[in-house]
Amino acid sequence: MTQHLADALPTSTGTLPGWWREAVIYQVYPRSFADSNGDGMGDLEGIRSRLPYLKELGVDAVWLSPFYASPQADAGYDVADYRAIDPMFGTLHDADAVIREAHGLGLRIIVDLVPNHCSDQHEWFKQALREGPGTPLRERFHFRPGRGADGSEPPNDWESIFGGPAWTRVVDEDGTPGEWYLHLFAPEQPDFNWEHPAVQDEFRSVLRFWLDLGVDGFRIDVAHGLVKAPGLPDLGRGEQLKLLGNQVLPFFDQDGVHEIYRSWRKVLDEYAGDRIGVAEAWTPSADRTAMYLRPDELHQAFNFHYLNTDWDAEALRATIDESLDAMRPVGAPTTWVLSNHDVVRHRTRFGSLERARAAALLMLALPGSAYVYQGEELGLPEVTDLPDEVRQDPSFFKANGQDGLRDGCRVPMPWSGDQAPYGFGTGGSWLPQPAEWAGLSVAAQTGDPDSTLELYRAALRLRRERPELGAGEGVEWLEAPEGVLAFRRGDFVCTANTTGADACIPVRPGARVLLSSTEVAPDSGVLPADSTVWWQV
DSSP states (O other): OOHHHHHTSOOOOSSSSOGGGSOEEEEEOGGGTOOSSSSSSOOHHHHHHHHHHHHHHTOSEEEEOOOEEOOOTTTTOSOSEEEEEOTTTOOHHHHHHHHHHHHHTTOEEEEEEOOSBOOTTSHHHHHHHHHOTTOGGGGGBTEEOOBSTTSOBOSSOOBOTTSSBSEEEEEOTTSSEEEEEEOSSOTTSOBBOTTSHHHHHHHHHHHHHHHHHTOOEEEETTTTOSOOOTTOOOOOOSOGGGGTTTSOBTTBSOTTHHHHHHHHHHHHHTSSSOOEEEEOOOOSSHHHHHGGGSTTSOSEEOOHHHHTOOSOHHHHHHHHHHHHHHHGGGTOOOEEESOOTTSOOHHHHHTSHHHHHHHHHHHHHSSSEEEEETTGGGTOOOOOOOOGGGOOOGGGGSSSSSOSOGGGGOOOOOOSSSSTTTTSOSSOOSSOOOGGGGGGSHHHHTTOTTSHHHHHHHHHHHHHHOTTTTOSSOOEEOOOOTTEEEEEETTEEEEEEOSSSOEEOOOOTTOEEEEESSOOOTTTTEEOTTEEEEEEO
């Protein structure tokens, strides 16, 4: 067991306790990180073998996307057994080895937890189907009779995030149509009923299982979705996905979720070593997100408002101020993120590698915790031309849901070599890698001072060396030309030009460049287009 190892890991260097307050956390998507057995699919042993790379990169913690036993209807976010490892990723022994080796390197491990829904192959759900209407197991999910004279219409008008109705009708043992069950995502992902005590007890037990194994925290998938409005009322309109994160919805961000996280916080606090909970919470505002981070609830929440902000100085400043202002009253750190496994990689989203590099330096200069998605340190673009026959995103096969193109940010990592799979493994890769990725591999970029990988390594090294980076709760904005952000933290200044043209800025005598996303002449007063520069003044 590894619980004792977490106690000896580094703590915060800032003014408030808690390593997570300024941590840089690296997201590993297990099936796409490293393949140890040549089956074309990443696995836990592959992750373990690459932990020294993450240590050298300079991150503080590693977040592992799901590796639980699963039919893989939604890439592991359909969990059949929360205490077992899917054979495609390895064994529980392999998971323990990852945790042990990470702790030995001074890295913390955060695992994904999926409490809103499970797999339709979860034993509870299979038994609920067998036992039929009105039985105790069905009460742990949202089973309802249909509407209409023959019950052939869904119980309400909610839509699945992946497209189509959020309800599927079951067939009873005698072959007749039966009740409907709620699934806000794929039909293979039935939603739990979090009003049921057995569901609450089960997940507290799951938390303790992984905490006993030594994990340092949990990223909580769909943290905003566990509690539904009483009576499951109609929403009254279509295209509901467009409302996500913008308006109050009867199936998301209900106040009842907070009592759940208060009970989870008590479990986390039973363990030494600063174990944390991180909310994936899509909410209408930063203030609503902050509610998940009150002192007796969770520790961090993903800042989707920042992720969704364009590369524009005015918009970025407003989002940064709003984010910092919202977190300050609850004493929580702000988080910053540019990419993850569900969104278009920011190099493609922002339109160029230059902007992606500049955005990375801006993010890493802000107070709080930063998240890095695997491959962004290589400057990987979105793969936009995957053949339809290789795609696996369930929403790709649905209408009116997400765009179905999440596979493009999940293409396996290039490590070395000039031919696919570029060191990912010896047996190909589950999604094809572009030919141009040979020049973007870890091996190709290592030692090249102009590479994106070395830029990230330098930025993370400086972030560790300079206490004013990461720690703290605010920035001091400086006057700057239109389209330019400039702020001070101690004797550190960050300038970011979000325009497509060079900008002139005053340079204080004696100021020196610590790091820049593109080549800059320090004494010229010219800030290149789409660039970020770190200065010591």
